[in-house]
Amino acid sequence: MRMKAAVSREVGRLGIEEVELDRPQDTEILIRMQAAGVCHSDLHTYRGELRATPPLVLGHEGAGVVETAGSRVSRFKPGDKVVVNWLPACESCPTCLSGRHNLCERLARTTFRALMLDGSTRLKTTDGMPLKHMLSAATMAEYAVVDECGAVPVPADVPYEIAAVVGCAVATGVGAVTHTAQARPGLPAAVIGCGGVGLSAVQGCKLAGCNPIAAIDVLDSKLAFARTLGATHVINSSEVDLVDALRELTGQGPEYVFDSVGAAQTIDAALRAVRPGGTATIVGLHAAKSEVAISAGALVLQNKRLLGSFVGSTRPRLDLPLLLELYRAGKLQLDDLVTKRYPLDELPQAFDDMEAGNVARGVLVF
Numbered sequence: 001m002r003m004k005a006a007v008s009r010e011v012g013r014l015g016i017e018e019v020e021l022d023r024p025q026d027t028e029i030l031i032r033m034q035a036a037g038v039c040h041s042d043l044h045t046y047r048g049e050l051r052a053t054p055p056l057v058l059g060h061e062g063a064g065v066v067e068t069a070g071s072r073v074s075r076f077k078p079g080d081k082v083v084v085n086w087l088p089a090c091e092s093c094p095t096c097l098s099g100r101h102n103l104c105e106r107l108a109r110t111t112f113r114a115l116m117l118d119g120s121t122r123l124k125t126t127d128g129m130p131l132k133h134m135l136s137a138a139t140m141a142e143y144a145v146v147d148e149c150g151a152v153p154v155p156a157d158v159p160y161e162i163a164a165v166v167g168c169a170v171a172t173g174v175g176a177v178t179h180t181a182q183a184r185p186g187l188p189a190a191v192i193g194c195g196g197v198g199l200s201a202v203q204g205c206k207l208a209g210c211n212p213i214a215a216i217d218v219l220d221s222k223l224a225f226a227r228t229l230g231a232t233h234v235i236n237s238s239e240v241d242l243v244d245a246l247r248e249l250t251g252q253g254p255e256y257v258f259d260s261v262g263a264a265q266t267i268d269a270a271l272r273a274v275r276p277g278g279t280a281t282i283v284g285l286h287a288a289k290s291e292v293a294i295s296a297g298a299l300v301l302q303n304k305r306l307l308g309s310f311v312g313s314t315r316p317r318l319d320l321p322l323l324l325e326l327y328r329a330g331k332l333q334l335d336d337l338v339t340k341r342y343p344l345d346e347l348p349q350a351f352d353d354m355e356a357g358n359v360a361r362g363v364l365v366f
């Protein structure tokens, strides 16, 4: 079938164009997209900064309605409301069996190379050039074909935009706190960076009962928003040294620091800021291709822990429904997280707004 999609034909090039999408095979479903989240990973991908490179259709966060299902699909039927799970773990490899679905051994061969789970693609340009599917998802399009393990059911009363961001930013931010660091109640926490992931980490700290919860950013508007989501204190790190400010607030430093930026500077600050014995968790991908110097003394002599958190150590088929239920119960404030909606044609504007820090989370709506 023919449809409109966000296509990157080569590194650095982005266009909205008509493409051809093949019908879903045995265990695959065709989803009519209703919402697709705009994420830094999309930007990094079309600029060629991540493992999967163009030509491809962008997008990995998304929610929609199942239109048709392949002959061997057992979990979904046409009409079902779903969120795309861009970590379609096999749930049977040794890594999955150990509970680390976010690191499933199949993902490196397929999803992280922007291929379907059988290693092929279902997309091509109208002039016949094969296109890959970003993270086996390619949600920035009117329709997407995914394997049924790449989708999770969504309750009828959860808006599509909310479901779309739960599948990435929220799972990443909340999961870093609850799964990766396994934060305990009553202990002080800090979150560096107040984009979609950082604001979700702030909410994760609130769910975990951390106290106080400090939010750190360079934009006062984002800090004000973080307060409404559970931050008890805010620090503008363009005005004060964040390590000093956190020490002033907590004495020895927070027990937990979550770095949603992941730049060399913020990773270093996170490790320096945590109290002796405390845990610095790195969630952001800013320095993904760089070497970062850290203080070996801080790690050993102060018994600090430095953890990496990939998508919040999430097991999507288990965790996404739990997060959707927390939203329904009013325990996750996600309505305000989606600050701007765009038609597919305005994707370049959505990227610009995200880079300028004008939005907590932008979402394409179809």
Ligand SMILES: [Zn+2]
Binding pocket: 039, 040, 041, 060, 061, 168, 169
């Ligand atoms: Zn994302």
Ligand SMILES: [Zn+2]
Binding pocket: 089, 090, 091, 092, 093, 094, 095, 096, 097, 103, 104, 105, 106
């Ligand atoms: Zn696996």
